[in-house]
Amino acid sequence: MPEPLQSIVIVGGDECAPAVAACIANSLRGTSAKITLLDDMSGHSGVASTLPQSTDFYKLLGFNERSLVTGTGATFKMGAEHSGWLRNNRRFIQSFGEHGTPIRLLPFHQYVLKHQLADDAKNFDDYSLASAAILKGRFAYPSDDPNSLLSTIRYGLQVDTQRFADAMLKYAVAADVKHIGSSAISASVQADSGFIAAVTLADGTAIEGDFYIDCSGERALLIGDALSVGYQNWSAFLPCDRRVRISINDVQDLSPTTRIVTKRDGWSRRMQLIDRADFEFFYNGAICSDEDAAQQLTQDVGTSASLPEHRQIRAGRRESFWRGNCVAIGRSAGDIESLEVSAMSRAHGAVIRLMSLWPHINCDPVIASEYNRLTLLDYDHARDFVSLFYTLSDRDDSDFWKHCQSLQTSATLQYRLSLFRSRGRLSWDADEIFSKDNWVSALLGLNCLPRACDPLVDVADPELVSQFMDEVRQAVRAAVDDMPRHDAFLKDLHGPAPR
Amino acid sequence: MRDQNLQDIVIVGGGTAGWMTAAMLSQVLDGQMGRIRLIESDQIGTVGVGEATIPTIQAFNKKLGIDEAEFMRATNATFKLGIEFVNWGRMGDAYLHPFGPYGKDINGVAFHHYWRRSLELGMDTPIGAYSLANVAAKRDRFRHPSSESQSILSTYAYAYHFDASQYASYLRQYAERRGVNRTEGKIVDVTLRPDDGFIESVQLDGGRKVRGDLFIDCSGFRGLLIEEALETGYEDWSHWLPCDRAVAVPSENVVDPSPYTRATAGDAGWQWRIPLQHRMGNGHVYCSSHLSDDEATATALAHLEGDAIAEPRVLRFTTGQRKQMWNRNCIAIGLSGGFLEPLESTSIWLIQAAIALLLQRFPDRNFDAADIEDYNRGMRRRFEEVRDFLILHYKATQRSDTDFWKDCANMSIPDSLQRRIEMFGKSGHVIFHPAELFIETNWLAIYLGQHILPETCDPRVHCAGDDFIRQRLPQMQAVVAAAADEMPSHASAIEQFCRAKAPHA
Structure with a gap:
């Protein structure tokens, strides 16, 4: 038996x-495995959001989500609002919630x-409490x-990535991860x-180990530089x-x-944290200069802004994510513009998957190939989800x-x-990251109308259906008024002494 | 769009597939989508596939609103907690594929990894001892599961053994009550539309023509519409599943019916034993190039526990699937769509899956290509999944007592299955997709029952420590055993709940 x-x-x-690091440490608690994290903790500033699935990640960690929210100034989100993808604006x-309920087995x-x-x-949107x-x-x-109706809503978080990383580091260190506060600059291969x-x-x-996780970001120090695993470019x-x-x-x-x-040269998003709002603008460098982009962004914001911070997006993914004794997670594995496809949740999902396939010292290639298949x-x-917006946009x-x-x-x-x-x-x-309702919201929102609806719709009595639909809409209206305001909810969560 | 809705649905063939389809369509369409007609001939016998089912049948019956006790009485049904496999991995082996999981996850790690570790610690309890379905089945016990998720009685599901002809009759009454028109007659000709090759009508002996918008071919192996009329083509899988015949013979019950099916491997195939209330269903599935019909029949008869109550009947088949289950305006459901031997009682499930998918991709008279393609893709996926699961039973054998088994052990298998077996053997990790029929427990039962023991367990098992395993596993086993002992016997559960009025009718 391998060790x-x-x-x-x-x-x-x-x-x-x-x-x-926190997740691996927590999963291996009680074993003799030693975990080392090399990170100078300098490059984490920014903002990110998570999908509802990340709740599984906090659970696996035994992490108290409430203290995570209060400790990092995070806010909740129940979805995103889109505008301007179509000419008619x-x-x-x-939203992350469900819309209506099936009627006679047919989707609402x-x-x-x-x-x-x-x-x-x-x-x-009228039939979704989250919306x-x-x-x-x-x-x-x-x-x-x-x-x-509250059982139909889901939520994610909007977080400050630096504070989130700090909180995770604290957790990891408490779980016996050895943290070395400097970055790796190279790697050698047997x-x-x-x-x-x-x-x-x-x-x-x-620093030697028998298993390596490449979270070096776009540098891809191990999976790219050392192991030369190819990168599939998605700029098409x-x-x-x-x-x-x-x-x-x-x-x-x-x-x-x-x-x-x-916007004229791309799209922007606004994410609200407890103590600030972040605006990001995504564009194409060959069409729009960095200065232009910064200007298009600040134009709208109006108030004094921080210095603009630029970064590159290398749209694509690795040909494989696990090679030998090395697994790439994060931007070393792939990079997609953040149109509601949370890189953070994708990383959370990846580490959960890695733990469920955790190898022995021989790192059997059969296991790696299963990990690669699922991650791909x-x-x-x-x-495909991001591409949908561009495919259906008529601008x-x-x-x-x-x-x-x-x-x-x-x-x-195309098939979809x-x-x-x-x-x-x-x-x-059944194993897709985005729910059926996420897809339907986007398809309908982007005005993708089918030639006809399901013929079985005609089986149900149209008057009863209309009546039922009205009831759902009214129930949504009533239920939303019973929900606390998000700012009040956050204030309560943070306790009597607001930050 | 309403004017494009189907007006005439014609189901050809009245066996289990035909009447299941008719019953469900009559329920879901509720008289709002034209007429449903089923054509069958009393002169043509039905194969009566199934007899043994898997728990998914409950969702089907529930959707029809069928009363369980009434249905069980009408079909001489018994309860089923799993399938016992005898002599598969090695001569003398017996293991049960139970309808309920082994043990419980511990710290997010599946139970079987702890069990795997327990073997290294010198513990030797078979994994079946941790599945309540398994233990209850082997002790001939049954009670309905609990819906209380904290209760150990919620850890299993069940299915039925029933008389498939009686089930078809029962569903016929159901469908006819809901307006399905049964037309007696034998189809002698099929007319295709000249422009697009769609089926326009079928002609009955006596000259009558029946037109339709949608034709559902439930005519059995021959595929009267899908193959004889539309020449769709068939994909032969007998290089992976070489059995091509079966001989069926019912016998008198001499013992109380057990709550599980038994599949006993023979020299060149296997024998089924399906206990019903009023008789025992027996049969022998075999490979004709290794065993003659006479030999196979003699073996089947020699193993009967009670007297035979009918002449043995030989069926011939080619394992595989129709290249397209849905071709133009014709959908093949049941044996006309494909055949996979009933080793895991999947025949009725495949019918059920076809009906469910038809309802999700229900056409109108435009018959959009995208819907048809997606239906075919979905059915292919289901057939291939069951195929792979069946192949595993033949491939994972150490038997070398006959050429048949030697060939099975040496055959090359689909990559999709190879990947699953290697993964389990190396790591103990079970590959399955959440939308698949067979999930972790199902694969585990066959792997472990047929001696594919993982080289390692999940390393996270060591978090809990060996002492934990030494203490915890015997406790879990005791809880399972106690729960099984508190259940009534299967015979008394039937007596109380669903004894057929004339058990020997």
């Missing part, structure tokens, strides 16, 4: 590194479609009681096995390769949502949007679209 791994080295740099909500959206196709504009809460700035925790042999710090110290699908961020000291608008607005699906699903009023019109659509997304365009049906697999 268990004894020494795990996490090469940091990416904002997910401390969380990865239509707005829609991409089919009945909405029936009305929309008959030019009776029923709005999908209503976003519009009214309300928040409550979901309920376990299936009879309560000639015969192709395994990583050691990593070297700036001062020349070599996704247009943005630059991002600029500014922060302002705005605490006025505490809606539980991320606001996404398209995650990235491809996320790519062509600038060089950027003209470029978007020429982007490709993957075969998997052609099925939806037939009768509003969704090709969807």
Whole structure:
């Protein structure tokens, strides 16, 4: 029987590194494995949001989410508001909640479609408590009681990545992770096995382990530099390769949502934390200069902003994520513009998957190939979800949007679209990151109407259906008014002495 | 769009597949989607697939709103907690594939990893001792599971053994009450539309023509519409699943029915034993290039526990699937769509899955290609999953007493299955997709029951420590044993709940 791994080295740099360390340490608590994190903790400033799935991650860690929220100044979000993807400047909500309930086994959206196709504009958002809460700035925790409408909502967090990383580091250190506050600068590979042999710090110290996690971010020190695993470039699908961020000291608008607005040369998002708001603008560097981008962003913000901070986005993913004794998590594994496809949640999902496939010292390639197969699906699903927005957008009023019109659509997304365009049906697999309702919200929000709705819609008595739909809408309206305001909820959570 | 809705749905063939389809369509369409007609001929016998089912059948019956006790009485049904496999991995082996998990996750790590570690610690309790379904089945006990998630009685599911012809009759009454028109007659010709090759009508002996918008082919192996009329083509899987015949013979019950199916491997195939209230279903699935019909029949008869109550009947089949289950305006459901031997009681499930998918991709008269493609893709996935699961039973054998088993052990298998077996053997990790029929417990039962023991356990097992395992596992085993002992016997559960009125009718 092969021996268990004894020494795990996490090469940091990416904002997910401390969380990865914390999770591994917690999962291996009680064993003799030694875990080392190399991270100077300098490059983590920024803002990120999580998907509802990240709750599983906190649970696995035994992490108290409430103290995470209060300790890092995070806010809740129940989805995102989109505007400007279409020429008609239509707005829609991409909420984490459910919309209505199935009627006679048919998905609720089919009945909405029936009305929309008959030019009776029923709005999908009206049937979702999470969407209503976003519009009214309300928040409550979901309920376990299936009879309560509160059981239909889900939420993620908007977090300051530096504070989040600090909290994770604290947790990791308490779980016996050895933290070395400097970065690795190179790695060596064993000639015969192709395994990583050691990593070297700036001062020349070599750190050896028998398993390495490459969380070095876009440098990809191990998976790229040392192991030369190829990178699949997705610029044919996704247009943005630059991002600029500014922060302002705005605490006025505490809606539980991320606001996404398209602009002439890309799109921007606003994420509200407890003590500031961050604006990010995603654009294409060949079409729009950094200065231009910063200007387009600050224009809207109006108030004094922090210095703009730029970064590159290398749209794509590794050909494989686990090679030999090295697994890449975070931007070393792949990078996708952050249109509601949370890189943080993807990293959380990756480390949960890694723990469920945790290897022995021989790092059997069969296990690595299963990890790679599943992780690849995650990235491809996320790519398709972002690509959907560009595929369905009809804007062509600038060089950027003209470029978007020429982007490709993957075969998997084409398949999904052609099925939806037939009768509003969704090709969807149970292990996808985005729920069926996420897809339907985006498809309907981007005005992708099928030729017809499901013919079985006609089986139910139309009057009873209309009546039921009205009841759902009214129940949503009533329930949202019973939810606390998001700012009040946060204030309560933080306790009597606000920060 | 309403004017494009189907007006005439024609189901061809009235066996289990035909009447299950008719019953469900009559329920879901509720008289709002045109007429449903089922054509069958009393002159053509039905194969009566199934007899043994898996727990998913409950969702089907529930959707129809069927009363469980009434249905069980009408079909001479018994309860089923799993399938026992005898002589598969090695001669003399017996293990049960239970309808409920082994033990419980500990700290997010699946129980079987702890069990694997316990073997190294010198403990030798078989994994089945940690599954209540397994222990209750072997002690001939049954009670309905509890819906209380904290109770150990919530850790199993159950299915039925029933008389498939009686089930078809029961569903026929159900469907006819809901307006399904049964037309007696034998189909002698099929007319295709000249422009697009869709089926326009079928002609009955006597000259009558029946038109339809959608035709559902439940005609059995021959595939009267899907193959004889539309020449869809068939994908042959007999290089992986070489059995191609079965001989079926019912016998008198001489003991109380047990709450599990038994599948006993023979020289070149396997024998089933399915206990019903009024008789025992027996049969022998075999490979004709290794065993003659006479030999196979003799073996089947020699193993009967009671007297035979009908002549043995030989069936021939080719394992595989129709290249497209849905071709133009014709959907093949049941044996016309494909055949996989009933080793894991999946025949009725495959019918059920086809009906469910049809309802999710229900057409109108435009018959959109995207819907049809997605249906075919979905059914292919389901067939291939069951195929792989069945192949595992043949591949994972150490038997070398006959050429048949030697060939099985040496055959090359689909990559999809190879990957699963290697993964489990190396790491103990079970690959399965959450949307699949067979999940962790199912794969585990066969792997472990047929001697695929992982080289290692999940390293996180060591977090708990060996002393924990030494203490905890015997406790879990005792809880399971005590719960099984408190259940009534299977015979008394049937007596109380669903004794058929005339058990020997």
